[in-house]
Amino acid sequence: MKQELVPALMDIDAKIAVKDGKVEKKPHGHGDVHALLHQHGLPQKWTSEGREWLLLFQDTNPLPFRSLCAILGVSAARSFVMNSVTVPRLPAEAVGGICKLTDSKGEGMTINVEYNQLDPLLKTTPAGGDVADSTGF
Numbered sequence: 001m002k003q004e005l006v007p008a009l010m011d012i013d014a015k016i017a018v019k020d021g022k023v024e025k026k027p028h029g030h031g032d033v034h035a036l037l038h039q040h041g042l043p044q045k046w047t048s049e050g051r052e053w054l055l056l057f058q059d060t061n062p063l064p065f066r067s068l069c070a071i072l073g074v075s076a077a078r079s080f081v082m083n084s085v086t087v088p089r090l091p092a093e094a095v096g097g098i099c100k101l102t103d104s105k106g107e108g109m110t111i112n113v114e115y116n117q118l119d120p121l122l123k124t125t126p127a128g129g130d131v132a133d134s135t136g137f
Helices: 030-039 042-048 063-077 115-122
Strands: 005-007 025-027 097-102 108-113
Touching: 030 042, 097 115, 108 115
Parallel strands: none
Antiparallel strands: 005 025, 097 108
């Protein structure tokens, strides 16, 4: 199973990124991993093998490995279907964020927003963009 590269997008308007006259390519994204697992029948295989837990580590930072056992333990103890772990981020840092998005009707969802989409999204809010709050984050 291999995640293919796709053209990278520059902004919320989906402009294709070009560097030195060539289209920049990046892995398809976190959601692609889930689709690939499904396409290859791995969840069904693992279920038939009696596996109960799957941990997807989708980061380049090795430090969170120290917390993975605790995270899995909390998830099991609280019967979580899914769990995410985050760290504080500095404005404009190349780190996505778990955000609660609320529409004009007051309905919301909590999702990951990729780092290159945070500033354009936040410019539409009273925050005015990807800026620090009183804590510096």
